[in-house]
Amino acid sequence: MNLTASSSEYLQINNISKHYGDIQALKDVSFDIRQTEILGLIGPNGSGKTTLLEGIAGLIPLNSGTVLHHGKILSVPHRKQQMFYLPDGIMPYSELPVSRVLEFFSRLFGVQAHRMNTVITQLGLEPTLGKKVKALSKGFNRRYLLAVALLSTQPLLILDEPFDGLDLRQMLGVIDILKQTSSRGRTLLLSIHQLADAQRICDRFILLDGGKLLGMGTLEALRTKAGITEGGLEEVFLALT
Template sequence: METILSLNNLTKKFGKNTAVDHLSFRIEKGNVYGILGPNGSGKSTTLGMILNVVNKTSGEFTWFDGNLSTHQALKKVGAIIEHPNFYPYMTAGQNLELVCKIKGTGTHRIDETLEIVGLLDRKKSKFKTFSLGMKQRLAIASALLNDPEILILDEPTNGLDPQGIHQIREIIRQIAAGGTTILLASHLLDEVEKVCSHVVIIRKGKKLYSGPVDEIVNSHGFFELQSSDLGLLKQLIQNHPKISKVTEDNGIIKAFLSDPMEAEEINRYLFEKGLCLSYLVKRKESLEEQFLKLTNQTSLT
């Protein structure tokens, strides 16, 4: 599989502060990657370095298997790393025509990109009349004008309402379905889990995990249990050989599995020990739970 981007021990220091610390991962063609981490974890700095707007301190990155210089490679990249910034009294179409002149590309894709982001009917509307979500969608259209092989987005749904978030996610899925590789940075677990095929988890500039989203959430899951005797329930669960960890929250016991086990088996085990359950459900660990386990945090912010 073709490697679009490769990072090798990429590091950025601002004085004594290390924003990105020996970060290494690869972006393969045709996938949707999410760089996931809390605010201040080094996501935007990483994107800035690979786009040549932030100077690296050490390490290397190469585009397209190292066959192109960074300057040449960036002609095949579309990126949004700041808030949309267009001329307010120009129409959407006029703003995109200006972007084409700056990029040195033809204007033949303007209607196509506006169609992709659902703004073709607003082509002649002035930018100042656009909502925040529409502005963000126009920015995505501008990043697609050069028909990029990879689209890079920094916090693409930041500040949007639920409808705007949904629209951006659907656009990302549509673009990815067309074969464009996507790299997005986000602190929103839900966004990465719903949109991305692969994830790079970083904290304080260091990589904690890199790989398919499915693999990080491919645990054996956990049970949620309740009983009139929580003390006995917790004791019995902790003694079960297939339970790796037990937590309690608001009267619900969570039992995390180290080996596969169905609800029937745990129910029978507890019944034979003289305990009846009032509540039992099996759940799959979410990306959030795996993330918090990796970072030893209680929340993402």
């Protein structure tokens, strides 16, 4: 998606902070999410990415901060209507066949069978349909989880490490699917560990380190902030830290 100054603001995250005892996981993090964009959350392990996503989704209590939806406070009970959060490292309904789980979520979200079949085909899940979820390889488990996310109907998809466990060909296929999802009107917030992968898909980036916001914007805007004229996210991140 090509962003312009007229891109509408979908969510505004204001001054989010989170403490675990004496450890400050997030400190006054603020940013906006624009409608139908693909926004990348970038940072090393331990930078606070997952804590931030869980806080936005309302899964953990925050010490301070607000989430606004089109300028109005979005309370925790109402967030599930606006966003679907897919965490990393989970294997739900592990004892059930993949086909049964996908059929369940299709009914839950009111999705017609042809849409479910399209998602299955897009993600190459046909060989897994008769298998129990717990028998899936890491790559197939990731694609199974992405299928559940794509079957959801909330306007905002929050995905934690969506490419984990995928080989290059699979990852490029998922990138294409997620870009199509954005072009059809959904907004995506992605936590991505590999910087090269983030550059392939994201319109803008949030750089997080030590629970603090280092910068936000397009790659060009971040280069300007970092005082460099060329280079990718890695060079920008190193220049800002």
